[in-house]
Amino acid sequence: xxxxxxxxxxxxxxxxxxxxxxxxxxxxxxxxxxxxxxxxxxxxxxxxxxxxxxxxxxxxxxxxxxxxxxxxxxxxxxxxxxxxxxxxxxxxxxxxxxxxxxxxxxxxxxxxxxxxxxxxxxxxxxxxxxxxxxxxxxxxxxxxxxxxxxxxxxxxxxxxxxxxxxxxxxxxxxxxxxxxxxxxxxxxxxxxxxxxxxxxxxxxxxxxxxxxxxxxxxxxxxxxxxxxxxxxxxxxxxxxxxxxxxxxxxxxxxxxxxxxxxxx
Amino acid sequence: xxxxxxxxxxxxxxxxxxxxxxxxxxxxxxxxxxxxxxxxxxxxxxxxxxxxxxxxxxxxxxxxxxxxxxxxxxxxxxxxxxxxxxxxxxxxxxxxxxxxxxxxxxxxxxxxxxxxxxxxxxxxxxxxxxxxxxxxxxxxxxxxxxxxxxxxxxxxxxxxxxxxxxxxxxxxxxxxxxxxxxxxxxxxxxxxxxxxxxxxxxxxxxxxxxxxxxxxxxxxxxxxxxxxxxxxxxxxxxxxxxxxxxxxxxxxx
Numbered sequence: 001x002x003x004x005x006x007x008x009x010x011x012x013x014x015x016x017x018x019x020x021x022x023x024x025x026x027x028x029x030x031x032x033x034x035x036x037x038x039x040x041x042x043x044x045x046x047x048x049x050x051x052x053x054x055x056x057x058x059x060x061x062x063x064x065x066x067x068x069x070x071x072x073x074x075x076x077x078x079x080x081x082x083x084x085x086x087x088x089x090x091x092x093x094x095x096x097x098x099x100x101x102x103x104x105x106x107x108x109x110x111x112x113x114x115x116x117x118x119x120x121x122x123x124x125x126x127x128x129x130x131x132x133x134x135x136x137x138x139x140x141x142x143x144x145x146x147x148x149x150x151x152x153x154x155x156x157x158x159x160x161x162x163x164x165x166x167x168x169x170x171x172x173x174x175x176x177x178x179x180x181x182x183x184x185x186x187x188x189x190x191x192x193x194x195x196x197x198x199x200x201x202x203x204x205x206x207x208x209x210x211x212x213x214x215x216x217x218x219x220x221x222x223x224x225x226x227x228x229x230x231x232x233x234x235x236x237x238x239x240x241x242x243x244x245x246x247x248x249x250x251x252x253x254x255x256x257x258x259x260x261x262x263x264x
Numbered sequence: 265x266x267x268x269x270x271x272x273x274x275x276x277x278x279x280x281x282x283x284x285x286x287x288x289x290x291x292x293x294x295x296x297x298x299x300x301x302x303x304x305x306x307x308x309x310x311x312x313x314x315x316x317x318x319x320x321x322x323x324x325x326x327x328x329x330x331x332x333x334x335x336x337x338x339x340x341x342x343x344x345x346x347x348x349x350x351x352x353x354x355x356x357x358x359x360x361x362x363x364x365x366x367x368x369x370x371x372x373x374x375x376x377x378x379x380x381x382x383x384x385x386x387x388x389x390x391x392x393x394x395x396x397x398x399x400x401x402x403x404x405x406x407x408x409x410x411x412x413x414x415x416x417x418x419x420x421x422x423x424x425x426x427x428x429x430x431x432x433x434x435x436x437x438x439x440x441x442x443x444x445x446x447x448x449x450x451x452x453x454x455x456x457x458x459x460x461x462x463x464x465x466x467x468x469x470x471x472x473x474x475x476x477x478x479x480x481x482x483x484x485x486x487x488x489x490x491x492x493x494x495x496x497x498x499x500x501x502x503x504x505x506x507x508x509x510x511x512x513x514x515x516x517x
Contacts, residue, residue, distance in 0.1 A: 002364075003364075006365055017352045104345075104346040104348045105349070107309075107314055108365075109365070111314050112365045113333070113337040113365075261314075
């Protein structure tokens with residue numbers, strides 16, 4: 001347990017010295033701010049249009065009733081962040097193991113008394129902290145809506161959407177950790193993680209209409225299926241289970257991959 | 265203190281190390297000699313548990329390296345061929361990290377780090393970034409990380425390769441210093457791999473010579489000197505297979 005925090009502490013410090021962390025946090029702040037602002041302006045524009053139409057279009061009143069912050073702003077905003085994480089998280093994780101191999105420091109870690117599971121979990125914990133910062137930052141913009149929005153958005157929906165985003169970030173992190181353990185080249189680790197994460201997103205396309213047999217398996221593996229539920233405010237243990245199972249699997253794969261150095 | 269029992273390592277069809285056995289006690293500095301590709305690095309990696317042997321055992325301080333890895337690994341300090349350094353860390357920060365992962369409790373770390381820096385002449389460099397250090401200082405940091413947790417066994421893989429003559433002599437003095445007794449400190453058992461013969465003559469008391477993964481020679485250096493053999497001649501005879509005229513017999517008297 002001690003070893004995990006020692007590894008995580010070193011990794012985090014190096015994120016901030018390198019300075020991967022600042023780059024990632026800045027990019028995320030800029031992009032999420034941009035997405036939020038554009039969706040907000042969009043929302044306002046449509047709102048004003050509907051209000052102007054009230055006088056002569058009888059359907060505008062119904063549309064106005066349906067036009068709310070939850071569906072028209074929060075949901076698309078959080079969904080757009082999914083694609084930002086797709087780029088940023090592999091950028092954070094690409095060096096986790098590959099730079100150790102390139103530096104020769106893997107010999108230090110693997111000949112230390114620490115069990116491999118502590119090394120893997122320590123590195124993962126460091127990324128978890130960074131992903132938490134990112135999601136915390138993503139939560140700032142919806143907070144503005146609670147201050148100034150009238151009526152304020154649905155708190156439950158915002159929280160479950162943020163939880164979904166967080167879980168996706170954690171899943172990407174475990175995929176990136178695994179990708180990094182496979183190679184000593186950071187660029188390869190980045191693209192490998194990117195392609196794997198993208199694959200989890202694109203599985204959605206293969207689901208089709210019938211969720212039976214193989215289609216059912218693909219549907220279960222598809223990240224979007226589970227994220228969408230959370231985005232709509234539905235917190236289902238099945239969806240949470242999906243994320244835990246996937247994250248656990250990639251952590252185990254990472255451990256096996258690091259250990260495999262010893263089999264060869 | 266550390267014992268290799270019939271260590272073998274096979275990479276595919278190639279037998280890199282073949283049935284190698286030896287044991288080394290505290291206070292001994294053993295020169296591990298052989299030409300490039302003889303299996304020195306592979307043997308050292310097996311002794312430290314980085315590479316598992318295909319067969320055979322390593323016992324460190326009574327613990328089997330593969331059955332009680334944590335207990336055995338704590339007793340070993342290791343400087344690989346390339347020092348395992350994080351270029352973005354400071355010298356002191358890095359050594360503190362190594363002390364922690366080697367299992368030292370937090371409260372003992374500051375003292376251990378100070379002692380290691382003192383011994384390796386790094387006091388002035390404690391706040392410097394490792395990436396900015398010269399090669400000689402980086403090598404010192406590499407040795408400091410190997411001794412920071414005061415392991416009874418030290419395994420150094422070509423510690424002076426690529427250094428200038430002044431740095432080489434510094435590092436040799438340091439190694440000689442580590443194996444000699446000090447007040448309140450235990451002697452280390454040191455294994456040093458190299459293919460630089462004068463280095464061995466300068467600091468080692470015993471040599472183990474290997475070629476193509478098999479042991480060719482394992483004797484104290486004094487004995488060899490008394491017989492009038494030089495390492496140069498031995499190396500030529502054992503490894504290259506040359507017939508050196510009157511190598512041993514003539515000088516024995």
